[in-house]
Amino acid sequence: MVKKLQQLNLAEVYPAAYADFNLNACGDPDCGNFGVAPDFTIPVFKGKNASNRRQAAAASIAALTTSFGAYTMSSDDRYPRISEALEYEGDPVGWDDGRTMECGHQRGNGVCDISFTVLSNEHFREEFDRLRFAGGCLEGPVCGACGTRYLERPDEFIFNGTHGKLAAGGNRRRAKPSGFRIIHRPCKGKPGARVSVSLDHQAQKEQGDNVRILRCIVNGDSITTMRRILADPDTGMQIGVSRLYSRIFWLQKTLLAFERAKLREWKEAVDTSGRYSHMRIAHDDITISVNWESRLDRRLTPLQFSVSADIRSGYVFRIDANFDPNVDPVEFVEAHYLDPAGQPTNIRQHYTQKSGITFTAPKMHFQRPSGRLDEAMLFASAEGRWRVFSERVKKAYEKSISAGLALPPEVQDKLADSEVKRAQLDLIRQGYFGFQDTDRDFRGSFNGSVVKPTYTKAAHLACLRTMLPKGRITLVGEQESTMVRIVPHVFRDMIEDDLFEWLVISFDKEVSSPKTKARMAQFRKELEDYKTQVRAAVGDEITDREVLEHFCTDRMTTAVMEDRNGVPYPYSIANFRSRQFPQIWIRSPAQYFGETQKVVGFPVIRKEYRDPLKKLAFDQEIWDQDLRAALARRALRATVQPVSTFMASMRQRTSPSKRAGGKSARTGPAYINGAVFNPAVLMAFLDIFKIYYNWFEPRQYKGPGASAGSEEPVEAGVSAIRIPGTDETIEVPKMATAAPVMLTPAMRLGADPEKPNRRARKHPDPRRVLYRPWLYHSTPLWRKFENR
């Protein structure tokens, strides 16, 4: 018989919130509790006559009537865990690993009742910092005494001389210092306050190789090909894999720093220009599998990448994986769950109740230090490493063992240690926390751990926000359940200022390409007919855009699904049926950009439209013409096309993200030969590809509301065709009447501004970009390195 643990209340478990960020509050923009943390002074009434007692108390306690900050809590886990180790040995208990909160704000005659799972704000902040600094790449020097980052407060650091010497020679005319020492002034004299800084690429002998690696990465070459290309031309000696990896990581860091410096300049320019900024962002996910490292065990691990791109220019702002390569599973688990004596620690939470009763319970996921990560996998991987260690040692001594010889005592000690560690990890993992087994027990020799997608998603969007200029943001995505939990919180202040909209689309992805084309052609024809009608009625004053908007406003319908008996049910997935969002989804008549049969939902839309929209049931038609027009306008621009274009290009062009066996993963996963084994390398590939795509590769781009024309007229002219068997030619008129305008996304975004003379624009040369200290851009160190 399994006992239940002590009941907990909300005040006891409510996670700490930051002044400017809190995930644990009601997510309905129209609820009085939107972003309001629980008020624990409001008494909770439970049991018999609860509502009567509540009413009686309401007379004296004002907060009860306003119900400002009123929440309740319930258990959330569908899979209760069983603990049967340590204090529960021989006396197992069952408990729920997580909690749900319900909003108790009064609304008319009822309560808001929107419910959500409790998350940790600290885990969010940790993930936010990981993405913000690209896993440490962009952190820069840090004061060893107090932890202040140089890049955050360059004014607090002073120079303290140079160190090292770069020899004259090559294209260097005289010897130069290889680095600089800086001192954090407030900490002067303390150990660690003096830091020396040098540039990473100084140690690289063959700098030309870096550009070749870059070209290989963006042209679909595998690691194997790169090693062949970089081999010594005389001896054929190939470069080692780990050296190649470190070059790739250097490229990633340099390019990320370059991009950050450029985007910051762009943001500042837009912010100070006083122009009104409205960014439309397309957001989507892509799953890319990584080969695990064992040749014997050909299973893939899917990583989820969140991608956000600007709809107008096609600029891809971020691509973030739910994988933290800086976590060493063994080190992490031992540092957080074992004390110096090797005993389990930090696994239970202590509670003291008002009555004075104290007790402990296993920490829940939002309380555990590892709660940000996929814990079942993390623990399995930590234990697996010890197992692999033992096996490798034993294999090395195979001969001695089969000859019946004793192993050297220090080896025996190490093997015994390994057994102890494994037993301890297993005790915590399965005996105490009750994590289920995963099928990845033996794998994970590289560092890292998968992060829970909700935290990565929240951090991705929060980082994106910091990159965009002040102004309005429209986020367009697909129906993802994690978004529901976090979008209202990440953009809360903007929603309150009515500066944020979130549209969700779905379209026909299964359709064949000829059918898509047929639909688009049909749509164009209908639109042309409509145009003729309208122009006949109101004259030529009306623009094409206005005609298109009228067409869509006219023909837009409410989208519903029907079950077998013809009973309608909401179009959206369950997560979007929450009362915090309008329930009406509309079917757009526009068939273009390869996204046909499009249905659009409006989870967050400007208040003037949200209020009437929320009043309608999911299957009602919208009669209000202004509202119809507003929704039609939005539906026309709602697309994830810039992300799909980027992903298609990436799939085609980078070797590790190719899907084995055709277009989809439906045929089942297959081992990808020559693909990377290490997720950190895959992430570097994608970052590098993203920046190359944004800055160095001009393309034609047609998007909804694309900034400039994507084509320009070609002067009428003639070209010559040779008559076969003769030297004579005949002149014929030139074929094309329009030439594509080739620009990089950065140019269209305005981050790589046009030169005043309007000559044919050139994209930057990667060679000129790679060897500058972008990380220190616009700080005193930048100038030192540039002018030394």
Ligand SMILES: [Zn+2]
């Ligand atoms: Zn609420």
Ligand SMILES: [Zn+2]
């Ligand atoms: Zn300091």
